[in-house]
Amino acid sequence: MNQSENGGISRRTFVGAAAAAGGVVMAANDAQVPHRPLGKSGIQVSALGVGGFHLGTIQDEQEGDRFVNAALDAGVNFFDNAWEYHDGRSEELAGKLLKGKRDRVVLMTKVCTHGRDKNIAMKMLEDSLRRLQTDHLDVWQIHEVIYYNDPELIFRPSGAAEALLQAKKEGKTRLVGFTGHKDPHIHLQMLSKGFEFDTVQMPLNPFDAQFRSFEQHVLPELQKRGIAPLGMKSMGGSGEMIRKGAITAADALRYAMSLPVAVTISGMDSIGVLYQNLGVARGFKPMTTEEMRRVREQVRMYAADGRVELFKTTVKYDGKVGREQHGYQSPEELPL
Numbered sequence: 001m002n003q004s005e006n007g008g009i010s011r012r013t014f015v016g017a018a019a020a021a022g023g024v025v026m027a028a029n030d031a032q033v034p035h036r037p038l039g040k041s042g043i044q045v046s047a048l049g050v051g052g053f054h055l056g057t058i059q060d061e062q063e064g065d066r067f068v069n070a071a072l073d074a075g076v077n078f079f080d081n082a083w084e085y086h087d088g089r090s091e092e093l094a095g096k097l098l099k100g101k102r103d104r105v106v107l108m109t110k111v112c113t114h115g116r117d118k119n120i121a122m123k124m125l126e127d128s129l130r131r132l133q134t135d136h137l138d139v140w141q142i143h144e145v146i147y148y149n150d151p152e153l154i155f156r157p158s159g160a161a162e163a164l165l166q167a168k169k170e171g172k173t174r175l176v177g178f179t180g181h182k183d184p185h186i187h188l189q190m191l192s193k194g195f196e197f198d199t200v201q202m203p204l205n206p207f208d209a210q211f212r213s214f215e216q217h218v219l220p221e222l223q224k225r226g227i228a229p230l231g232m233k234s235m236g237g238s239g240e241m242i243r244k245g246a247i248t249a250a251d252a253l254r255y256a257m258s259l260p261v262a263v264t265i266s267g268m269d270s271i272g273v274l275y276q277n278l279g280v281a282r283g284f285k286p287m288t289t290e291e292m293r294r295v296r297e298q299v300r301m302y303a304a305d306g307r308v309e310l311f312k313t314t315v316k317y318d319g320k321v322g323r324e325q326h327g328y329q330s331p332e333e334l335p336l
Contacts, residue, residue: 031283032075038262039228045078045106045263048281052081054267056090067271068097078263082110082143083124091131110143113160114325115153121163140173144322146182151189181311184217203233206255206295210303231256231264236308246302255295258286
């Protein structure tokens with residue numbers, strides 16, 4: 001996710017209507033979201049995780065507090081974030097909302113060097129720790145690895161990869177990884193470097209399975225290496241998949257959570273959206289192989305050209321800072 005992910009119609013309005021249309025039924029209140037191993041780390045994480053970008057859009061801190069308590073009470077313990085989300089507000093809000101609850105949470109944030117060096121990465125880490133009001137992270141990832149020269153920049157001498165190693169050595173993070181949403185071949189290039197990543201985050205949904213597929217190309221490699229896969233964009237980023245009528249919100253989320261991933265990170269900007277997702281996640285029952293095949297067949301026409309995976313085919317979900325650091329125009333400066 002990135003700072004442009006909340007564009008378009010209100011997610012609160014859209015996902016609420018879409019989930020209702022998809023027949024999401026709340027499970028019993030005492031059902032818990034199941035936990036899964038986070039790769040080889042020995043850490044257990046909830047199958048559903050809280051996306052940091054959308055958390056940062058909650059303006060009322062009392063609502064934010066109710067949101068966090070409801071998530072934790074349901075068994076959700078994975079909280080995502082990134083240094084640049086809302087210019088730091090997402091991390092600052094998470095720090096306030098998780099104060100006194102840190103031991104109940106698997107906390108992740110992401111470093112946003114976008115090709116800059118180790119020293120900048122370490123400065124960003126200190127910013128993140130201060131904002132999040134903690135002395136260590138559970139997972140620290142390189143954010144938005146989406147350009148073809150990113151692996152070269154990250155692994156150059158004094159690049160961001162060295163910052164991951166230093167942070168882990170100093171005990172400022174338990175695990176390290178990277179994230180990106182553009183092209184599975186960039187992920188494979190990162191993995192070819194021989195670096196011992198603990199986690200890798202990527203878009204996973206039934207449309208991805210048939211177009212520039214992370215499910216087909218990256219997920220098997222992670223399983224082979226024992227690296228924890230983290231899924232995101234189960235509904236397309238801003239719900240393009242559901243808005244086109246190709247799939248219901250419930251089926252999209254259930255498909256993503258049925259894949260062999262540690263956690264599916266979902267953008268949720270209100271308690272209402274949280275409850276809708278909990279309707280799928282509490283006491284989660286994975287789709288069968290045949291059910292997943294039928295879903296992929298159902299969306300095949302929409303999946304073929306990436307029209308609802310705009311994070312792959314357009315710059316809509318490319319972060320502004322990342323484009324600036326690579327010398328590219330911002331999305332607003334590009335022709336329509």
